[in-house]
Amino acid sequence: MVQLPNYLDYSGGSIQRQINPYADNGGSVVAIAGDDFVVIGADTRLSSGFSIFTREQNKLFPLSSTTILGCAGCWCDTLTLTRILKSRMQMYQQEHNKTMSTVACAQMLSTILYYKRFFPYYISNILVGLDNEGKGCVYSYDPIGHCEKATYRAGGSAGALLQPLLDNQIGQKNILNPSTEPLTQEKALATLKDVFISAAERDIYTGDSVSIKIITKNGIKEDTFDLRRD
Template identity: 45%
Template sequence: MALYHNPPMAYAQEPTTAPIEHRFNPYSDNGGSILAIAGSDFSVIAGDTRQSEGYNIQTRYARKVWQLTDKAVLATNGFAADGNNFVKRVKQRLEWYEHAHHKPMGLKSIARMIQTMLYGKRFFPYYVYNILGGIEEDGTGAVYSFDPVGSYEREACRAAGAAQSLIQPFLDNQIYFKNQQPEPGAAPFIPGNLPLGTVLSLVVDSFTSATERHIEVGDGMEIYVVMKRGRTTDDLLGDNKLAPGMTIEELPSLGESVGGVESEGEGQGGERTFLVRQALKRD
């Protein structure tokens, strides 16, 4: 019995802690929301300016919407560092294209290029949800939405980000007219036929209501309005007046002379882009 009274340590002790698994997670969700709405001859792309991580506000002004060309505006949301890096690479490719072909890339081609860039990084993707809005070559407004690995489609409206679950049902009802019954004899609902003033009001209402309900949305809002060549600006605000804290400015054309050939859209008669800024709740 004495031989087995004190068993060897290897058999007597059992591990008291579980194995430690090491993981590498470089991503973070920096909150905020973006949306875009396509009209018959215009597009509206908007995003708030708050950048946060959880309940901690990192900055109250971080851009989420970027003008790429006179016809295209890109909104990004998700991991802010990935979004800024991705926009930088998209602008670089657009510059290469313009120097090689002496004209800016069209909106449909930009959407395809973004899809290729996102899919090429699918094994270590950009943690960014992108919405591209602008004017097609035929003069119609268009919106393209993307997931982080490149799947995309053209839509009449799309929201993304922290408050997507609040904003998208509202857009579905007001833009796609879901759950609405037309009056007898009324004209059928056609998405994209709303006037510009009404669309701007919907955008402001979307972000104002989301700010009241979501801690990761707020501080300010930037709205880019891209108009078809030759379109008037009389209905930019519709029947609305400038609200307190709202400003409107026309952005200069991004067209430039490349290789001695003027880029399409330069000067008078090209597409016009306006930037509308609106203050939001800062709590």
């Protein structure tokens, strides 16, 4: 008997072919804001399925001296989106002779995402910075550009695991004796490290190490710490 190739159908029926234009390269992003600072961290593992492409991929993109964008998801979409944002920032700088504020940058990102609503970027975006009053702010987005301002947010492959922890530790929700003390930079940094350690235990797409950036009125400071590598 002659074996026919599986892509040929001589019965007269139609054959359906599906192409997925997206790829999920994993990764998680966490941001926590205080009265005069904001901390954002992202893991450095870039993977697909059970294959790790690199363990040292930075997913935090500085847009200005007070604004940083964290991205997790499809890496090719991330590169495209960040290049568009940086070019728009340069155009604004040259036209108005000043740097775009964090609030304006957040609105611009929302507009760009909405423009691509029929073929959206497959990215979890979290934009952080200092607002016009010098307070830390965190903006999170859905794929078509809906923007929500908050003081803490988790996104990416482990976002559903990390957000309840942030609700409890930072938002003081579902707790018997909530603290009334203001959030300090040290506590925010320690909490960010703790939630990433927890995520690395449960999510195979989050691991290796975490890149951290701390934004204050004095500029941006960088930090890093290692996670499990298996």
